[in-house]
Amino acid sequence: MAKDRLLDFDEALELFEPVLGFEVHVELSTKTKMFSDAPNEFGSLPNTNVSPVCLGLPGSLPVVNGQAVRYSISLGLALGCEIAPSSRFARKNYFYPDLAKNYQISQFDEPIAFEGSVDVELSDGTIVTVPIERAHMEEDAGKLTHVGGSTGRIQGAEYSLVDYNRAGVPLVEIVTKPIYGAEHRAPEIAKAYVATIRDIVVSLGISEAKMERGNLRCDANVSLRPRGQEKLGTRTETKNVNSLRSVERAVRYEIQRQAAILKGGGTITQETRHWHEDTGATSAGRPKSDADDYRYFPEPDLLPVEPSLELIEELRAALPEPPAARRRRLKAEWGFTDLEFQDVVNGGLLTEITETVTAGATPQAARKWWTGEISRLANAQGVEASSLVEPAQVAALTRLVDDGTLTDKLARQVLEGVIAGEGTPQEVVDKRGLAVVSDDGALIAAIDEALLSQPDVLAKIKDGKVQAAGAVIGAVMKAMKGQADAARVRELVLERAAAVEE
């Protein structure tokens, strides 16, 4: 793969205006699939969550999942959309083995929700309003694993294996209108927009919204136009962007890549591009098909969806508070400073901290772990913090620190164990034998030994040179392999030193 030439970001912005657009796919957390009663479940054995409908077997017929329709309406309302009095499904025809029936049931000319907007808050508190064109219902496709070739990617693969467990999982696709005026903040707006959509679907309780599992997927459209030009530039659509951090990086990359081509007098090819997390680059995918090539037509096997006004109003009344209001409330409830709260929002960690607090941690402890050690480990591995550890485990960890079982230092080791899959924090403590030695007897024995072997230090302490105790504390901590509370050791050292007979 030839390396793309990139133009300096600031120079790119001087010459061109970036215009953004997003398609976010949200997998709904219904019990069953969109059009069949097969289970909607992640992580099952391949091809066990399938019915004849999922495999497109002859004679099988789709039936709409009522819960998925209610979830879709709720999401549409939360996006400030109008709900269509009548909407219908359409077939999107294409041949690819990720769907067995050679078409995807989607919505085309009559989406269930349209014309909305989402307020997105940036790190400095600026609110950007992102216009929403539509949100429509469709089904997810199966999962392909490419076998052979060196990278596990489709290039060079000898054959592919298909698992249809995901085929037919309910999706809502949220499509924005073009977003103008993003300028230097384009990458940040991209990330903040996807984080906001994630917050919305989580607060609605309609999706697991785990990006690393593909519950929430973002395709980012980027085009550039020379300053002063009215006409929009040719856009590319970057797919496979599976974390908030990647969304930000991918948009920045596309701006720099396209700017370099345009500045050199080249033209942008309208195409899909694939984001590669490892190299931090995009590569060309297929040329973008015209919508005409999908030969959409109304799905003859399904009837129109016509939600009653009563249902719409019932769902509207049940909507959770909007993200901006939620953020203001949480900030006050948690008592965070502006800086602390910004850290949380920028890290996309609102949901994690909410869940950790619900699971019993104090807000400050939850914040400290998520924005500190967990984020550090996630950055080092180039993954999302939320993918490393469950909020309940973090809460359990903070309880072990609070009750004195662990010091912060030991807790970091336990966290590593939890992330490495060694079990719950308590299990890691037991297996690795990491608990603080709180047995004063063991500590006193070690202290007495250290004092005896360093008589000069003992003399200094008895002379009132308390800072000399550091050498003894160090020796004791070493003897305890770090598994002691340093403050308690210090207390005991002074006590024992005073007690030693002249």
Next chain:
Amino acid sequence: MSEITPELVAHLANLARIDLGDDEIQSLTTELGQIVDSIQKVQEVATDDVPATSHPIPLTNVFRDDVVGETLTIEQALQNAPEHADNRFKVSAILGEEQ
């Protein structure tokens, strides 16, 4: 006259994965052209007060409860697959058409 050309028919055949010979493309160009012309005639008499309909049966909102039903066993799911491996359907690698 319709805008159906042999190139368009060849393009559609390719999208639908139908292998057509030149003589078939020729005859289908004529036939599809006639069909499009006929539809255009119908559109001339269509009036604004009759909404377009895609479903002739006056039913709406046919929904299913979100309750898990029966699924196929892996053996049943794979029994018609020409090839399979690791409990999954085996297909030839298709380059550059990932959706």
